[in-house]
Amino acid sequence: MSNDPAIFGFTDSNINTLLTRNKNWAQRTSALRPGLFPSLADSQHPQILWIGCSDSRVPETTVLNLMPGEIFTHRNIANLLPSGDLSSLSVIQYAVEVLKVKHVIVCGHYGCGGVMAALGNKKYGLVDHWLQHLRDVRAANKAELASISDPAKRVERLVELNVLAQINNLKRHANVQEAIRDRGLEVHGFVYDVSNGLCQVLDVPKDPEEVEYGLE
Numbered sequence: 001m002s003n004d005p006a007i008f009g010f011t012d013s014n015i016n017t018l019l020t021r022n023k024n025w026a027q028r029t030s031a032l033r034p035g036l037f038p039s040l041a042d043s044q045h046p047q048i049l050w051i052g053c054s055d056s057r058v059p060e061t062t063v064l065n066l067m068p069g070e071i072f073t074h075r076n077i078a079n080l081l082p083s084g085d086l087s088s089l090s091v092i093q094y095a096v097e098v099l100k101v102k103h104v105i106v107c108g109h110y111g112c113g114g115v116m117a118a119l120g121n122k123k124y125g126l127v128d129h130w131l132q133h134l135r136d137v138r139a140a141n142k143a144e145l146a147s148i149s150d151p152a153k154r155v156e157r158l159v160e161l162n163v164l165a166q167i168n169n170l171k172r173h174a175n176v177q178e179a180i181r182d183r184g185l186e187v188h189g190f191v192y193d194v195s196n197g198l199c200q201v202l203d204v205p206k207d208p209e210e211v212e213y214g215l216e
Contacts, residue, residue, distance in 0.1 A: 049095035052107040078114030107190040108163040168207040
């Protein structure tokens, strides 16, 4: 992958350059959609909750070609949804109960550094506590991953398996179950390919515990 700075927009060490870029962007956006910013000042009505990775290469609004106000977002390393994570729990609650989004997208991406780290046993310090959730996904799919001889394909498959695991975690929340049942909330699994800019939709198999949770 090329690291040619000419490809990227921000190459200046002066932070004021960002303010200039922001002003130019705001002016262009206002010219294109004159009522956008005034409407956003009043309220937000996103239809989508995006749960993705913190990776700088996967900006959800850009990737989906949408405007400010159209996506409510939660991002962290490797797009994880641990059961006790207050940050993601709060975002999910607000999106589902208050904003009443119609779609939740859990999006992983190929080339994810967190996934690559979780496939190994090297110690990284504090982040290892977070990556343990991903290593649990690895352990749960040990046989399948071991059957893949190509290391790159093994990383890609764990990216996909992680998205599926986080969807299962998401759908075990009572407020998500209620929204699926009562108003048709849809949950989707995406994987983004950083090498070509395209998303693909994963087929999501039924969670073995779905019967217990009454969502079949």
